[in-house]
Amino acid sequence: NAGVTQTPKFQVLKTGQSMTLQCAQDMNHEYMSWYRQDPGMGLRLIHYSVGAGITDQGEVPNGYNVSRSTTEDFPLRLLSAAPSQTSVYFCASKYTPSSYNEQFFGPGTRLTVL
């Protein structure tokens, strides 16, 4: 298994540009999520999905869209990038939403918005 994969690893955008961060998992996990990591802040939840066709907002959803058309993929879209979205983005998945289950994290995407 490849686990959780993310592309790209690095990205530089200009303010106002849009882009999609890709996330895929090959473990047949129901639950997938996106976090952003900022210095001294830990990780904060952006959006999550408990299955294909079902998504919901996390703690910091503004400026981001998600969709879940398949079990494997959970892309994160930045509609109009802002410097405040400069961050490291992590995708994660777990077998079911149960609080007992471990989340598996991807390697991250480092995004800079100029």
Next chain:
Amino acid sequence: AQSVTQLDSHVSVSEGTPVLLRCNYSSSYSPSLFWYVQHPNKGLQLLLKYTSAATLVKGINGFEAEFKKSETSFHLTKPSAHMSDAAEYFCVVSENSGYALNFGKGTSLLVTP
């Protein structure tokens, strides 16, 4: 809502000495608690988890943590630090629904020769 507080933002130890990383939690339920480690420019790896079974939890690489309900603590320990333990450590509590993880702000562990 559940939350965690990591009491130290930086901890420095000498190689071969014990490691103690402190975490307090706040939860109105019996929580699920985790410790994750992040090495520089890497993703997050699970060290150990507590899910209401044994209060002393053993993890990978010699780490363990003890769940103390009376103190609302879940401190991470290791008897003898290794240079490869230098990393950022996150204490994490799961929302009861399982939909969200709430992360502490992290503790940076420095191991000196």
